[in-house]
Amino acid sequence: MTNTPRSRPLFLGVLPWPERRAVAHALRTETVGGLVLLVAAVVALVWANSPFGGAYEAIRDFHFGIPVLGLELSVGHWTADGLLTVFFLVAGIELKRELVVGELRTPATAALPVVAALCGMAVPAGLYAAVATAGGGSPSGWAVPMATDIAFALAVLAVISTHLPAALRAFLLTLAVVDDLGAILVIAVFFTSDLNPWALLGAVAGLALFYVLQRLRVTGWWCYVPLGLAIWALMYNGGVHATVSGVAMGLILRTTRDEDEVTSPAERTGHLLHPLSAGVVVPLFALFAAGVAVSAGDLGKVFTSPEPLGVVVGLVLGKIVGIFAGTYLAARFTRARLNPDLAWADVFGLATLGGIGFTVALLIGELSFPATASQSEHVKAAVLVASVISACLASLLLLRRNRLYRRLCAEENVDADGDGIPDIYQHGGDSPTTAGQAD
Numbered sequence: 001m002t003n004t005p006r007s008r009p010l011f012l013g014v015l016p017w018p019e020r021r022a023v024a025h026a027l028r029t030e031t032v033g034g035l036v037l038l039v040a041a042v043v044a045l046v047w048a049n050s051p052f053g054g055a056y057e058a059i060r061d062f063h064f065g066i067p068v069l070g071l072e073l074s075v076g077h078w079t080a081d082g083l084l085t086v087f088f089l090v091a092g093i094e095l096k097r098e099l100v101v102g103e104l105r106t107p108a109t110a111a112l113p114v115v116a117a118l119c120g121m122a123v124p125a126g127l128y129a130a131v132a133t134a135g136g137g138s139p140s141g142w143a144v145p146m147a148t149d150i151a152f153a154l155a156v157l158a159v160i161s162t163h164l165p166a167a168l169r170a171f172l173l174t175l176a177v178v179d180d181l182g183a184i185l186v187i188a189v190f191f192t193s194d195l196n197p198w199a200l201l202g203a204v205a206g207l208a209l210f211y212v213l214q215r216l217r218v219t220g221w222w223c224y225v226p227l228g229l230a231i232w233a234l235m236y237n238g239g240v241h242a243t244v245s246g247v248a249m250g251l252i253l254r255t256t257r258d259e260d261e262v263t264s265p266a267e268r269t270g271h272l273l274h275p276l277s278a279g280v281v282v283p284l285f286a287l288f289a290a291g292v293a294v295s296a297g298d299l300g301k302v303f304t305s306p307e308p309l310g311v312v313v314g315l316v317l318g319k320i321v322g323i324f325a326g327t328y329l330a331a332r333f334t335r336a337r338l339n340p341d342l343a344w345a346d347v348f349g350l351a352t353l354g355g356i357g358f359t360v361a362l363l364i365g366e367l368s369f370p371a372t373a374s375q376s377e378h379v380k381a382a383v384l385v386a387s388v389i390s391a392c393l394a395s396l397l398l399l400r401r402n403r404l405y406r407r408l409c410a411e412e413n414v415d416a417d418g419d420g421i422p423d424i425y426q427h428g429g430d431s432p433t434t435a436g437q438a439d
Contacts, residue, residue: 011112011336012167012347014412014424030173033278034155037358040283041290041384048291060288070237076288080363083281085232085246087359090277091180092250093270100255103174112330113171117178119326120354121146124318128310135306141368141379143190145314145386147183147360150176151278153353156391162398163409167339172350175323181247183360188244191367200238206231207248214254214265241367282359289362292380299385301378307369308382315355315386316393323351341408349397355390357383 047056065072073081095104104110124145132139150173157164210227228249236242253266263271292298302308327347331338338344361383369376398405413422 010339011331012165012171012339012342014167030151030278031154031158033275033282034151034153035158036279036283037149037151037286038155038159040286041358044287044289044291045294045384049294053291056291060291069233071233079285079288080366081236081242082232084285084359084363085243086273086281087246087277087285088180088184088243089246089250090270090273091177091184092247093253093266093273094177094250095181095247096251096253096255096266097270098174098177103170104178108334111334112327112336113174114178115330116323116326117175117182119329120148120175120319120323120351121179121182123322123325124314127318128314131310131313132306135309137306137310138369138375141307141311141365143183143186144311144361144365144368144379144383145318145357146186147179147357147364148176148319148354149356149358149360149387151282152358152387152391153356153394156353156356156394157398160395160399162402163405164398165342165405165408166412168342168346168350168405172353175354180360183364184244184247187241187364187367191364192240195239196237199234200240203231203234203238203240203245206234207245207252210249211252214252217258219265243363285359286362289366289380290358290384292377292384294381298378298381302382302385305375305378307375308378311361311365311379311382312386312389315357315361315383316389319354319357319390320348320351323354324348327351341404345397346401349394349401352390352394352397356387356394358387361387 044056047053060076061074063072063074065078098104103113125142128145129139129142131137132141153172153176154169157169206227210224210231213223213227228245231249232242232245235245250266253264253269255264255266257264257267302312324344324347328344330336338347362380365379365383366376369379412424414424
């Protein structure tokens with residue numbers, strides 16, 4: 001009996017219809033949030049460098065809270081440790097969805113984005129360490145250039161009006177989800193201080209109760225909101241960065257639906273919080289994190305001081321090399337066949353977008369250099385400069401191929417029979433069964 005050769009998996013091919021619908025919904029929200037994020041960052045820069053810069057610093061450094069609970073924080077601290085927990089809760093939900101029904105649900109489909117994301121984290125960190133050490137600087141900021149800001153990247157795509165096919169956008173989203181997880185693990189492991197075992201034990205007990213309530217099918221915000229706030233406060237006082245609590249709760253939320261449910265708890269929570277996270281939480285964090293000095297002297301230090309220069313090299317060069325090389329090698333290793341309508345130049349352009357590291361990079365920058373204010377400001381400026389450079393490079397590369405993307409995008413969306421499902425899923429694409437599944 002002769003063995004028939006296994007078909008080679010297609011990389012960046014047409015997404016299954018349910019997956020495409022879920023990805024499209026997530027990307028729409030992220031794109032709008034990214035545009036708001038851009039506005040918030042510009043406002044922060046203008047405000048901090050205007051004659052009213054003193055007012056900006058006064059508001060950012062104003063303290064309030066509940067001292068008896070150890071929660072008297074500055075406005076800037078509240079946005080980083082408090083509001084960003086909502087952002088990481090949404091990230092945890094997206095990661096859970098990817099693990100259960102998305103690109104990460106099987107080793108075969110997960111290999112490419114996971115390897116690409118891991119390389120896209122390791123190479124920038126290594127380049128930062130090399131540049132900073134060679135210049136006699138501190139290696140403490142090695143984790144700053146690790147994460148990609150998906151909202152900022154999608155905002156750039158919206159501004160330059162590209163028509164990237166759904167598969168390329170989904171691959172970018174999956175990359176961002178994986179390296180968000182990497183950044184979360186880095187924050188949890190490397191940026192802990194003065195651990196309080198009793199508070200941490202209380203946080204773990206709260207998460208266990210959260211898990212039990214989910215399995216018992218208990219519903220109602222009145223139950224989960226107070227519990228979530230208690231878990232957050234205990235995690236903060238336990239010495240672990242409080243945003244980790246958001247990820248943990250996101251991963252615990254149930255993703256599968258019961259027979260009598262239209263949507264799962266994770267879907268409902270994500271639908272409710274995603275616009276809040278993208279449109280309010282992240283822009284507010286940017287408003288109080290991106291206000292750095294941009295004088296000629298300060299910008300000069302970005303390219304002359306070892307730590308900021310390491311961030312720029314890590315984000316701009318490290319992300320391109322890491323993501324592209326990781327994707328190419330993983331495709332070779334898994335024998336994946338690139339979509340014949342695309343070229344490796346398209347993956348290279350996508351890798352360039354990975355250098356836009358804004359929200360999480362700014363957060364890790366604050367955690368890496370908390371004691372030396374000037375150094376922290378220069379690292380923040382480096383994140384901004386690197387993100388702008390990466391955005392400009394990506395725009396040039398992707399716009400060169402925009403005619404192709406426009407054609408592919410149009411072909412993906414043809415719906416001649418008007419049934420709401422693109423014809424590609426019914427004629428030569430995925431099977432009608434797959435196309436008709438609920439997302």
